[in-house]
Amino acid sequence: MKPAIIAETNDYLVINKPAGMATEPPSDRPTLRDWLIEAGQIRAGEWAEDKRCGVVHRLDTDTSGVILWAKSESAQASLQQLWQGRQVKKTYLALVAGRSEQTGVIEAAIERDNRNDRQRVTHLPTTKSRSAITEYKTLGHAKVGEREVSLISAHPITGRTHQIRVHLKSIGHPIIGDKLYGEKSSDEISRTLGLKRQFLHAFSLELPDNKTYQANLPSELTEPLRVLDLLGKI
Incomplete structure (x- = not known):
């Protein structure tokens, strides 16, 4: 594509x-x-x-x-x-493992993982960590077999590397298909849905002059949502 x-x-x-x-x-x-x-x-x-x-x-x-x-x-x-x-409002769509709360704010510092240079981890503030804030809203829930998933609208206030992925994992809701931060539950759901990538999409940007730009979801993401009856929740 x-x-x-x-x-x-x-x-x-x-x-x-x-x-x-x-x-x-x-x-x-x-x-x-x-x-x-x-x-x-x-x-x-x-x-x-x-x-x-x-x-x-x-x-x-x-x-x-x-x-x-x-x-x-x-x-x-x-x-x-x-x-x-922080004058740009960014909205991402993510499909995550588990049943998430309706709304929430994740405020957790992020730093590089000493065990894996590619990964980031949430941490108590240190001289190496950087503050990070993500707001989120749950748009809907569905079941994949016996496991629940949630469609989330995430709004990163800060812009740290892998921020949304790390923050959602930190509250027990890893993104489906995320090969770096996924867990057994999210990996199994990804295979069941036939996802070949992580379910994270930068949906829109709103600039201070009120111009808003939106990127439609690609077919490899709309199809799982259609199967889960979540497409209409966006």
Whole structure:
């Protein structure tokens, strides 16, 4: 599946990134940056090396959904200020193991796991950890065999690496299909549903000027929701 440009302004592109594609190098997977260069949407030679060809924010490789990409260095600086100032409302959809509470706020610091350099863990605040806050709302519940699952709308207030994945795992609700943070229960549900990826999708971005951009769910995520009768809950 290829990326799709959802919208374009004078300052930025809005893109629906597929799962399996990294945002930028270095990566052993295809990257969104390289796709934009090949598609003629950006020109690498026009950017200073430290500007990374217009990256504003990133999505995990196996997370699909909406992402903004700056078209100039001045636009990049302005957009990054919005992210750093927590002025952008981000909404993700996640299917998780277990029956989640109706609403909640997860406030737990995150740091790199000393046992696995790829992983992050929640931790009491230390000099190495970074504060992290995720708000969530449960949209619906369903059963997969004898196990329950919940469809969640997650709103990360901060933007730490793997934040939603780590936070949901920390409250006992790992994301279905998450190979890094999954547990036995979520792995079994993933196999039953035939999921080949983690069920985490960046659904929408709302900017301070009230512009909202939404990325439709890909078919590999809508089909499990249809089977579980949860598609209408979005």
